[in-house]
Every structure is written in structure tokens, then in C-alpha cells.
Amino acid sequence: MFYRPGDGHGLPHNPFNAIVAPRPIGWISTRGTLGDNLAPYSFFNAVAYVPPQVVFASTSAKPDRGDTKDSCAQIRESGVFCVNLVTSALIDAMNASSAPLAAGEDEFAHAGLEKADCITIDCPRVAAAPASLECRLVQVIPLLGRSNFLIHGEVTGVHIRPDCLREGRYLPPDRLSRLGYKDYAAVSETFELDRPPGG
Template sequence: MFYKPAEGHGLPHNPFNAIAAPRPIGWISTRGTMGDNLAPYSFFNAVAYVPPQVMFASTAAKPDRGDTKDSVAQIRETGVFCVNMVSLALLDQMNQSSAPFPAGEDEFLHAGIAKAECETIDCPRVAEATASLECRVARIETLLGQSNFLVLGEVTGVHIRPDCLRDGRYLPPDRMVRLGYKDYAVVRDTFELDRPG
């Protein structure tokens, strides 16, 4: 099969959503004048080591937030955000936090998620996350299409849950990833591979 995205794929579901997979889930927490917010984004990844930087993309809008969603609206306001890593133990809460609550509703409260404060930024974080990355915005880029924004952030603080550190390495019990459509996976089996040279 070959198709040009601009002409459509003719399938019941868009295959592009599942081709670039698995994708880690960035559970983005923010704070703004309307309160605290928490939402998962599967267009997320690390993009640089020094200084450490991450990115996530928001690809939709809410009527009560103009051209975007709560996360990007609050990041525009404050210039900071926190990325919380999702484990299987937090799957249900992560899913609950994806509901389209009105602006100003606190997903931490609605989903029963324990909240903690960040150290380097004024922002909440998920207390039980295996790791949380405190970030200052490097830039927000407008992407092609409607309501598509890329947020790049510099990591200014890192929280690692103590039980996820073993022999000096970050080794969480599992990692949740998005495969596209309604499909997710849990990564538990890993192996090491040396680069040539």
C-alpha cells in the first residue's frame, strides 16, 4: 500500500498514528492563574544531552483555550512545565487525566493523583512518578496545520523515585508506551547492546 497523506489513506483508522511507535508518554503538569493541570502526551521525547532537553507536541484545541489546550496555554503563561514518567501502576490515573475537563479543573484531584512541588520551578509534579523532569521553556514552535505546537524545554531539575535507582542506573519496574490508536504497551524486557568501535 502507498498513499499520500494529503489525499487520504482510505482506511478506517489513520496508520500514521501507529507507525512511529512505541512512543514514551510525557505526562505534562503545569500551573497557571487558573490552577494546576495534568495531561498525557504521546508525541514526547528527549532531544539533547547537554543541556538536557525534551520536547512534546500538542495537536488539538479546546473551545475554552482558543488555539490550543490547557497545557500549552499555561506554559505560554508561566514558561515552565514538568514531565512525569508513567508506569503501569499509574495507568488508570494517567488515562483519567486525559479527559476533556474544563479549563481550571485540576486533573490531579479528579484522577486521585498525589501531588508534590517541584524544586527549580513553580509547578506541581506527580509524587509517585518513577521520574519527573522539571523544565523551563526553550521555545514553542507553531507547526503546520491547525493547533499543532511543539514545546521544547530545558531540564532544570530531575526527580527519581528511590526504588527506581539500582547500581547507579535508572531502572524503573516498567515503562508505559503508546503504540497508536487505543494501543499501549508495557516495556519490561530489555537488553544491552554495545556500539561498534
């Protein structure tokens, strides 16, 4: 099969998300004049080591947020955000936080999650997350298409849950990832592979 995205795929569901998978989930927490917000994004990844940087994409808009969603709107306002990572134990709360609540409704409360304070930024984080990355906004980049934005942040603080550190390595019980459609995977089996010499 071959298709040009502009012409449509002709399938019951768009295969694009399922092809580019698995993808880590960035559970983005923000704070703004309307209150605290929390939402999962699967167009998320780390993009540089020094200084550490991450990106996530917000795609589509809410009627009460103009050209975007709550997360992007509040990041534009505050200039900061926190990326919380997700394990399978948090999947129900993560899913609940994706509900299309009205701007100003607190997804932490809706999902029954405890908040913790960030250190380097004025923003809440998910207390139960295996790791959280405090970020200062570098830039919001408009992407092709309506209401598509790439949010680029510099990591200014890192929280790691104590039980996820073993022998000096970050080892959470699993890593929840998005596969496309309604599919998720909990990555718990890993292996090591040495790079070629000089790599």
C-alpha cells in the first residue's frame, strides 16, 4: 500500500501514529492565571544533552483557548512547564487527565492525583511520577497545519522517585508508551548493546 497524506489513506483509522511508535508520553503540568493544568502528550521527546532540552507538540485547539489547548496557552503565559513521566501504575490517572475539561478545571483533582512543588519553576508536578523534568520555555514554534505548535524547553531541574534509582541508574518499574489508535505498551524488558568502537 502507498498513499499520499494529502489524498487520504482510505483506511478506517489513520495509520500515521501507529507507524511512528512507540512514543514516550510527556505528561505536561502547567500553572496559569486560571489555575493548574495537566495533560498527556505523545508527540514528546528529549532532543539534546547539554543543556538538556525536550520538545512536545500540541495539535488542535479548544474553543475556550483560541488557537491551542490549555497546556500551550498556559506555557505562553508563564514561560514554564513540567514534564512528568508515566508508568503503567499511573495509566488510569493519565487517561483521566486527558478529558476535555473547561479551561481552569484542575486535572490533578479530576484524576485524583497528589501535587508536589517544583524547585526551579513555579509549577506543580505529579508527586507519584517516576521522574519529572522542570522546564523553562525556549520557544513555541508554529508547525504546518492549523493549531499545531512545537513547544521547546530547557530542563532546569530533574526529580527522580527514590525507588526508581538502582545502583546509580534510572530504572523505573516500566515505561508507558503510546503506539497509536487506542494502543499502549508498558516497556519492562530491556537489553544492553555496546556501540562500535569510537561510536
